[in-house]
Amino acid sequence: MNRFCILVVDDEPAQLELLSGFLTKQGFETVLAESAEKALAIFRRDAVDLVVTDQKMPDMSGLDLVKAMRAINPEASVIVITAYGTVDTAVAAIKSGAADYLTKPVNLDELLYRVEQVRERHRLLTENRELREALQTHRRIDGVIGEGGRMLEVFSLVRRVASSEATVLIRGESGTGKELIAKAIHYGSPRASGPMIRVNCAALPETLLESELFGHEKGAFTGAFAARKGRFELADGGTLFLDEIGDLPLPLQAKLLRVLQEKEFERLGSSKPVRVNVRILAATHRDLEALLKAGQFREDLYYRLNVVTITLPALRERREDLPLLMDHFLRRFAEKNKKIIRGFTQEAREMLLRYDYPGNVRELENIIERAVVLTRDDVIGRADLPLTTHNVEGEENEQASLPAVVEGVERRMIREALARSGGIQTRAAELLGISERALRYKLDKYGLYEDPNSE
Ligand SMILES: Nc1ncnc2c1ncn2[C@@H]1O[C@H](COP(=O)(O)OP(=O)(O)OP(=O)(O)O)[C@@H](O)[C@H]1O
Ligand SMILES: [Mg+2]
Structure with missing residues (x-):
């Protein structure tokens, strides 16, 4: 003893x-x-x-x-x-x-x-x-693929915060799996049997977003024909996932801060306080510190959300997980499309391993889904991939002609912009600093219409 x-x-x-x-x-x-x-x-x-x-x-x-x-x-x-x-x-x-x-x-x-x-x-x-503890150190998180050091760190952090009530800020480039991690936290938490409600703070104009978050009474504004619960109320007893928090308009940031501090708010058009018991998770791909400096994000809200931060690595920073992810998606989409696909040709595999994935896991997922759908063979070949030698890293050589290099760069930048904008062409054109028409012309020219990033 x-x-x-x-x-x-x-x-x-x-x-x-x-x-x-x-x-x-x-x-x-x-x-x-x-x-x-x-x-x-x-x-x-x-x-x-x-x-x-x-x-x-x-x-x-x-x-x-x-x-x-x-x-x-x-x-x-x-x-x-x-x-x-x-x-x-x-x-x-x-x-x-x-x-x-x-x-x-x-x-x-x-x-x-x-x-x-x-x-x-x-x-x-x-x-x-x-x-x-022994069980947990060996346990992966369901549906989240990764076995390299960067992801193992993420898993261990996810497990530690899941059991707590702490507010968690999930950061990482577009397509790195922020939403997936938010779900893993909720379903690994004592609130797992409660609701998990997501709000996309970038998707709605300010007034709609406000009623979406806090709900409204009948007649609170034109078109409010009936009273409606907001997401905060719907998430009572569970988790509220504030996605794209970096895009939350400033006036709503002030209101959100109040709710986080007082756990209390009013529906639009009502003065009756509503109390809720919610755990907050937030995510953003934006550079919050830059927004802070530019006065577009409140410092007090930033600190309130930033209790625990989980930063997801870009896919190109964890290339060791590529083979695992490639096989995972291949199996998944082959099954979904009822196809028997043995694997990748050596050439295709090498291209996939070498590409730098500005759209991260989502981009890889889309590339493979598209390839599985397109292939007439029982292996994925180079022709099934939307990658050219130009956008695959390391293959641009100095012997190449200027137009070929320019095309490679353009393709890569367009792909990246589309990934960032979630496939929305207007936003992608803005990011690229060209007109939407010019973008459409290039998409056409490079055959990028079937771009894997447009969902
Ligand atoms: N580690 C992973 N293992 C398996 N699938 C993953 C992983 N990471 C991301 N995915 C998949 O990639 C896609 C994008 O993930 P998710 O939507 O969570 O990204 P995100 O970071 O929220 O992106 P965005 O900033 O664009 O909203 C999803 O289909 C998700 O299932
Ligand atoms: Mg997301």
Whole structure:
């Protein structure tokens, strides 16, 4: 049996001697304190497994000592010995968090029995914890592929935050799996049986977004024909996922901050406060620090959201996971399309391994889905991929003609812009600094219409 250390606290030297002498004889390690104050000092400093304390002491009662110790370590086990064996003190002892109580004069067999019980409980708790940790270090997260160091770090962080109530900010480029991770956190949390509600803060104009978040009463604005619950209310008891939080308009940032602080808000057109119990997850691909500097994102909201940050690596920063992801998507889409596909030709595999994926996992997923649909063979070949030697990294060589290099660069930039804009051409054209017409012309010219990024 492991060492089990008992701290015995009593202001009466004779009683202290009696109890500790007995426990030592039973094979326990004991430490003595003749005042509550000394006991606290020892408790803070040493690894104590159990405290046996007298209730009536001049500097602090046994019950207050229990409370103080449990404030330091919520798992502290304390047995309180009281001279006044009334039901009240017993109840008070248990309420204050004591593991057990005994009345004076102490029956030593009884004491031993109680101590053994606490020791057994400790053993079980430790065992459980060790078991759980052992399981978790080997457990992947369902549906999230990755086995390189960067993703293992992400998994371990996800597991640690999932069990808490902490607000989590998930960052990473477009298509890196932010939403997937948000789901993993929710479904790995104690709120898993509650709702997971998503709000895309970039998708709606300000007024609509406000009623989407907080709901409205009938007649709150033109078109509000009936009262409606907002996403905050729908997420009650579960998780609210604020996606694209970097795109939340400033006035709504102020309102959101208030809800986060007070857990309370009003529906539009109502003055009745609504209280909700929601856990907040947020995600963005935007550079929040730059938005902060530009005055487009509130600093107080930033700090409120940024309790725990999980940053997802870009796919090109975790190339070690490419083979795993390629096979995963190949299997998935072959099954979905009821095709039997054995794998990739060597050439196709090499191209996929070398490409730099500005649209990250989503882009790879789309490339493979498209290839699975297109291929007439039972392997994916180079011709099934929308990649050319120009957009595959490392293949641009100095011998190539200027137009070929320009085409390669254009293709890559267009693909990247489309990935960033979620396939929305107006936004992609803006990002590229060209007109939408010019973009359409180039899409046509390069045969990018079937671009894997347009969902
Ligand atoms: N590690 C992964 N394993 C398996 N699939 C993944 C992984 N990461 C992302 N995906 C898939 O890639 C696609 C994009 O992921 P997701 O929507 O979570 O990205 P995102 O970071 O939210 O992107 P955006 O910023 O554009 O919204 C999804 O279909 C998702 O299932
Ligand atoms: Mg997303």
